[in-house]
Amino acid sequence: MKDILREIGMIARSLDSISNIEFKEYDLTKGQYLYLVRICENPGIILEKLSELIKVDRTTAARAIQKLEANHLIEKKADPINKKIKCLFPTEKGQNIYPLIMKEHHYSTQIAVNGLSEKEQLLLATLLHRVRKNVEVSWEHVKKGKKREY
Amino acid sequence: MKDILREIGMIARSLDSISNIEFKEYDLTKGQYLYLVRICENPGIILEKLSELIKVDRTTAARAIQKLEANHLIEKKADPINKKIKCLFPTEKGQNIYPLIMKEHHYSTQIAVNGLSEKEQLLLATLLHRVRKNVEVSWEHVKKGKKREY
DNA sequence: ATAATTTTGTTGCAAATACAACATTTTTAA
């Protein structure tokens, strides 16, 4: 069997590295673009769900959004019913950065799929989606402290 | 166009997170498994090439291998001709861990491709390989301080 | 041959990442 996981790791690290370098121009430090885009696309999302969406530790997400809040890119709002949760929303400043992040994202996607036909691109997306669904089950399992037997 | 890059990011973070948790059992701290496997498979490789293989910053790789060396999992050997380079080799202890890492890796791969036919798996591997080739060009470009225009 | 450039490696920082441990609220079970 060909090694798909290493290819995925290489692609992910390359693109994350590029994004982090390019977004410094907008005063976004490492990783922050990840959180900001998801909050823009899911206004009102809470920390816990955000960390599950991105697949990152809860505490990492907590500190990332603390920083985004300190930089006035997002804001936390108390929920009127549930006293425990804090809903996350982009500020206007955050919303203004959103299209810049997406522009970079689309450019990177274009680079990535260069030479693939439309059909191949669609197929790749479908296959990756299925792989992700498989993998996130394991992730949630292991993150909850459970063991995988192999 | 479907978003393939986010899927890749989610898969990569999930699996890296799982691996890091599982390899603590072998006293491998975060990320170290990445370097150890590549050194086992490419004995004599130098730091610079290793970082390019993994797609990680040179200084990050430097510190990871310093730690692997301190833990007697790899060793650095001077080259008789080129005084500048240091060739990296696994120790016996490092080689003993290698199959354990690979076992986990294969298990994760099985989980990831669950439900994909042999044909689909092969196709996915091929497409990812092409994407990776595309992306690594950009990575090397940006890492060398050059700008991407978009 | 000498100078300029690239390759390779290292340290000093500053920042992100994540595990552990905790607190509080909400939900579920007895």
Next chain:
DNA sequence: TTAAAAATGTTGTATTTGCAACAAAATTAT
């Protein structure tokens, strides 16, 4: 209805990560 469990969020601490800046050797250009 109370007790137990789960969900949600935070801080303390240790570690990794990576950009700058540097140094030395090797390669390339003049």
